[in-house]
Amino acid sequence: MTTGREWWRTAVIYQIYPRSFADADGDGIGDLKGITSRLPALAELGVDAVWLSPFFLSPQRDAGYDVADYTRVDPLFGTMRDFDQLLEAAHALDLRVIVDMVPNHTSSDHKWFREALASPPRSAERDRYIFRDGKGPGGDRPPNNWQSVFGGSMWDRLTGEDGLPEQWYLHIFDSSQPDLNWENPWVRERFKDVLRFWLDRGVDGFRVDVAHGMIKQAGLPDYRPPKSGASMGGEADDPPYWGQDGVHEIWREWHELLAEYPGDRVLCAEAWVGPLTKMALWVRPDEMHQAFNFDYMFAGWSAKDQRRVIDESIAAFSAVGAPATWVLSNHDVIRHASRLALGADSPQGDGIGPTSKGKPDPVVGLRRARAASALMLALPGGAYLYQGEELGLPEVIELPDAARQDPTWFRTKGEKYGRDGCRVPIPWEASAPAYGFSPTGAAWLPQPEEWAVYARDRQEGVTGSTLALYEDALRLRRTRRLGAGAVEWLPEFARSSTVVAFSNRDVTVVANLGMRSVTLPEGRVLLESAPTTIGANGKRMLPADATAWLG
Numbered sequence: 422m423t424t425g426r427e428w429w430r431t432a433v434i435y436q437i438y439p440r441s442f443a444d445a446d447g448d449g450i451g452d453l454k455g456i457t458s459r460l461p462a463l464a465e466l467g468v469d470a471v472w473l474s475p476f477f478l479s480p481q482r483d484a485g486y487d488v489a490d491y492t493r494v495d496p497l498f499g500t501m502r503d504f505d506q507l508l509e510a511a512h513a514l515d516l517r518v519i520v521d522m523v524p525n526h527t528s529s530d531h532k533w534f535r536e537a538l539a540s541p542p543r544s545a546e547r548d549r550y551i552f553r554d555g556k557g558p559g560g561d562r563p564p565n566n567w568q569s570v571f572g573g574s575m576w577d578r579l580t581g582e583d584g585l586p587e588q589w590y591l592h593i594f595d596s597s598q599p600d601l602n603w604e605n606p607w608v609r610e611r612f613k614d615v616l617r618f619w620l621d622r623g624v625d626g627f628r629v630d631v632a633h634g635m636i637k638q639a640g641l642p643d644y645r646p647p648k649s650g651a652s653m654g655g656e657a658d659d660p661p662y663w664g665q666d667g668v669h670e671i672w673r674e675w676h677e678l679l680a681e682y683p684g685d686r687v688l689c690a691e692a693w694v695g696p697l698t699k700m701a702l703w704v705r706p707d708e709m710h711q712a713f714n715f716d717y718m719f720a721g722w723s724a725k726d727q728r729r730v731i732d733e734s735i736a737a738f739s740a741v742g743a744p745a746t747w748v749l750s751n752h753d754v755i756r757h758a759s760r761l762a763l764g765a766d767s768p769q770g771d772g773i774g775p776t777s778k779g780k781p782d783p784v785v786g787l788r789r790a791r792a793a794s795a796l797m798l799a800l801p802g803g804a805y806l807y808q809g810e811e812l813g814l815p816e817v818i819e820l821p822d823a824a825r826q827d828p829t830w831f832r833t834k835g836e837k838y839g840r841d842g843c844r845v846p847i848p849w850e851a852s853a854p855a856y857g858f859s860p861t862g863a864a865w866l867p868q869p870e871e872w873a874v875y876a877r878d879r880q881e882g883v884t885g886s887t888l889a890l891y892e893d894a895l896r897l898r899r900t901r902r903l904g905a906g907a908v909e910w911l912p913e914f915a916r917s918s919t920v921v922a923f924s925n926r927d928v929t930v931v932a933n934l935g936m937r938s939v940t941l942p943e944g945r946v947l948l949e950s951a952p953t954t955i956g957a958n959g960k961r962m963l964p965a966d967a968t969a970w971l972g
C-alpha cells in the first residue's frame with residue numbers, strides 16, 4: 422500500500438459502477454467477483470484507489486442508491502466473502518478501496534421504514550424519517566411544494582390499514598427512497614454502527630452520497646425554485662433542503678470516528694452546492710477530506726473558463742487546507758467524451774437520447790475528452806476517473822426506450838432521458854460475448870454494436886490509444902509528483918482566449934481549446950493527446966482540441 426500520511430491528497434481514484442464493470446456469474450449485471458478478476462487491469466492503469474458505487478442489499482429501484490440493508494451485500498453482486506476477497510486482492514495490488522455510503526435516505530424496503538409504516542403517527546419509529554400531516558382540508562395537499570430531483574412531488578402519502586389516507590413522507594429522490602431524519606440521534610448512532618462495520622472490515626473510506634441534503638431547513642418552508650426547477654443542486658440560492666448549516670456537525674462526528682482508525686481513512690463528499698467557496702466548507706480540517714469538484718466538471722470548453730475554474734478551485738480548497746479535486750465524468754452525468762461536444766444550451770445531467778436536439782459529434786467529443794483528461798491529470802491535488810473514460814467511451818444516446826431503467830426517465834414520463842447512457846456495461850475484449858463484460862453475452866443495458874473499437878484489448882499497448890494516454894499520464898503524474906505540485910500560469914498565454922498553459926514542477930502543460938494549431942514552447946514532448954507536428958516555421962505545433970506535456 423502506498424505509504425505516507427494523507428495519501429488521498431494526491432490520489433487518483435477510479436469509480437467502479439459495479440453493475441456495469443465486469444460480470445462473473447453471467448446474469449448480465451456486474452458483480453464483486455467480476456471486479457476482483459479485473460483489478461490487475463486497474464493496477465496497470467496506475468490509479469491509487471477504487472470507489473465502488475453501492476453493492477448493498479437493495480431492491481435496485483435507483484441502481485443500488487436505495488439501500489435496504491447497509492451491512493449486507495446484495496446477492497445480485499455476490500456475498501460478503503466476495504467483498505472480503507475483493508478488498509484483499511485490491512490491497513495486495515496496492516489499491517485502496519472506498520465504498521459508497523448513502524445516508525440521506527434508505528430504501529422503502531429497509532426494516533426501519535417498514536417499522537415506521539407499521540407504527541402510528543408521531544411514534545419513535547416514524548421519527549426516524551420525515552413524516553408530516555398534509556395541508557388543507559383532510560390533509561390532502563403535500564406539506565410543502567418541494568419537487569423531487571427525479572421529477573414529481575417530494576412527498577408521497579400513506580394509506581392506513583383502514584384504507585384511509587394518512588400522513589405524508591418526504592423523499593428528495595424516488596418515492597422508494599424515503600429521507601431519514603438526521604435531527605434524530607437514533608439515526609446518527611445507527612450510521613456510526615454502519616461506518617464501524619465497514620471500517621472494521623478494512624475499507625479505506627467512504628464516498629458520501631448527497632452530503633449536502635441530510636438536514637432540511639427548520640419548518641420545511643416552501644421553496645420558489647429558479648425557472649429550471651429542482652436539480653442535483655448547485656444553484657446560488659440553495660433550496661431549503663440543500664446545503665443547510667446543520668450537515669457540518671454530522672461530518673465533524675464522522676471525521677472523529679474515522680480518525681479513531683489507523684491508516685488514513687477518507688471521507689469524500691458528493692455535495693452539489695455552489696459556489697466553490699461554499700463547497701469548501703465540506704472539507705474543512707475537521708470535516709470531510711475531499712469533495713467532488715462539480716464546478717470543474719461543468720466548466721465550459723474555453724480557455725477562459727478553464728483558467729477561471731482552476732484558479733477558483735485551488736483558491737477555495739487551499740483556503741481550508743484541503744487538496745483541490747478534479748473530475749470530468751461519473752454515473753450521473755453525460756460522459757465527457759460526448760458532453761464536451763455539446764452546445765451550451767444542450768441538456769446536462771439529465772441525459773441525452775434519440776430525440777434530443779443537438780447531438781454531440783463523436784470525433785470532436787473524443788478529441789476534447791482526451792485533451793481535457795490530459796489537462797486534468799496534470800493538475801495538483803486529487804482526481805476522480807469514471808470507469809470507461811480511459812477507453813474514451815461516449816454516452817450511449819440510442820438506447821431503446823424499453824431498455825431504460827433510470828427512475829428519472831419514469832418519473833418525468835420520458836421528458837428527461839436520465840442517466841442510463843453513461844451506465845452501459847464497459848467493453849473489455851473486442852471479440853468476446855458482451856465485449857468480455859459477461860461470459861454469457863448478457864448485459865443489463867444493451868451495448869452498442871460499434872463498441873468493439875473501444876474495447877480494452879484493442880487499445881492495450883497501442884500507441885496513441887486513449888488507454889495508452891491515460892496510462893502514460895498517470896505514470897508521469899506519479900514519477901513527476903504532479904499531484905503535490907502547483908500551477909504556475911505561463912505568462913505568454915495567461916490571457917489567451919484559446920490556450921491554457923501552465924507549469925507544474927518540471928512539466929509544462931499546454932492545452933489548445935481553439936480551432937487552429939498553436940506553436941508550442943520549447944521542450945521535449947512527454948505526452949500528447951493528439952499528434953503534434955512540425956510547422957512551416959520549423960517549430961512544434963499543437964493541433965486544435967489537444968493537450969501536450971513538455972519537459
Ligand code: GLC
Binds near residue numbers: 483487594691752
Ligand atoms: C447521488 C447518486 C445518484 C443517486 C442519488 C440518490 O446523487 O450519485 O446516482 O441517484 O444520489 O441516491
